[in-house]
Amino acid sequence: MQIVIVGAGTFGASLAWTLARAGEDVTLVDQFEPGDRRATSGGESRLIRCAHGGDADYTASARRARALWRELEAETGEALMVEIGTAWFARREDGWEAASERALTEQGIPCERLDPAEGAKLFPSLGTDDLEFVLYEPEAGVLRAQRAVQALARQAVAHGACLVRGHATPDGDAAVICGSAAAAASCGAMGADEERLEGDAVVWACGPWLGGLFGDLVPLRVTCQELLFFDGGPAWRSPGVPAWVDFDHAIYGTGDLDGLGVKCALDLEGPPLEPDADLPEASRTEATVREYLARRFPALAGATLNEGRCCRYELSEDSNFIAARHPELERTWIVGGGSGHGFKHGPALAERVADALRGGAPLPERFGFGAREAGRSFRTAGSSPA
């Protein structure tokens, strides 16, 4: 099969890697270099966890993705996934964490229910007054996101894919690529100012830009989300300190991985941000995050802020992904709607999309187009405001 993929974020680059190593003829197009910070996949780190409340399908997808990320590591010799573990702070017995525990246990995925005092041993300091228990996922952790996306694209090329730098617009079932110095990054095949790429399938995996390309068909909200990195000193280095999520307070973080500092981010929806707008300075969330840190991790009260950064979310209405054939175009497919939790699933979703492209198993109905009910539960943002 000949497949054109526009977008080399986790979704597009994973699909390119999956299809190219299965022997398909793949062209991967991106307006930027893979791993560019302007893309949603461009950050240094993203959590990988199997806990998804009671949702068996996302749970299994994350577990499958973990195996595939390990395969990518084996191909490249790079350490892309760091199993620092993830601690889920449960404030009630009947919440997301208890549902996750049941789903993980049913699928044989390691997890431990710790009483708050045991949970406190995972961190240099932990405030536990409001906790019922801690759900610990020892095999969860962090993906080195930017490096992982670059590795996916590089390995796709190693398996024969052609990587093209250029801006694409849809024209019927084709992708028209502009800017042709745009052209050949890895295949030397292109050279004109404008190229029309067609194939058995053209897959648009364009992250926050999908709404602009396909209008009402892909109603995404694009928002500005802040990541803050604090100086915790040597005690807070990861591995050693796990990632953590306070789902009901919509806040998460990690220990200090790769010397970036202790990461902490509010997972409430930020203000709208156009896909092509410059990323603003991080200026909104520091006070709220500091207040939380002082309560939850008293040793971090007053920690110096190393850096604050903004990134984009592309949110579907219900936080489910989008992966479906265009309703009117036979060979056009759309994949996206990562909704703040898509990174880890990249290679697993790619397997499913690859099967669908080749006429195999149908994609989940909830990934299709049409009306969706509001919801944000699949990212690390539960119902209460922080």
Ligand SMILES: Cc1cc2nc3c(=O)[nH]c(=O)nc-3n(C[C@H](O)[C@H](O)[C@H](O)COP(=O)(O)OP(=O)(O)OC[C@H]3O[C@@H](n4cnc5c(N)ncnc54)[C@H](O)[C@@H]3O)c2cc1C
């Ligand atoms: C702050 C933050 C924290 C997150 N935390 C996590 C987490 O902990 N765990 C997790 O699993 N997920 C997390 N996510 C979500 C995850 O990062 C995204 O869901 C995922 O990266 C989306 O990938 P994508 O491939 O759909 O989009 P992108 O990475 O944005 O890739 C789309 C690509 O398409 C290209 N493109 C767009 N339009 C065109 C065009 N017309 N022509 C050519 N190229 C084009 C872009 O240049 C871009 O490279 C987080 C996201 C953010 C912002």
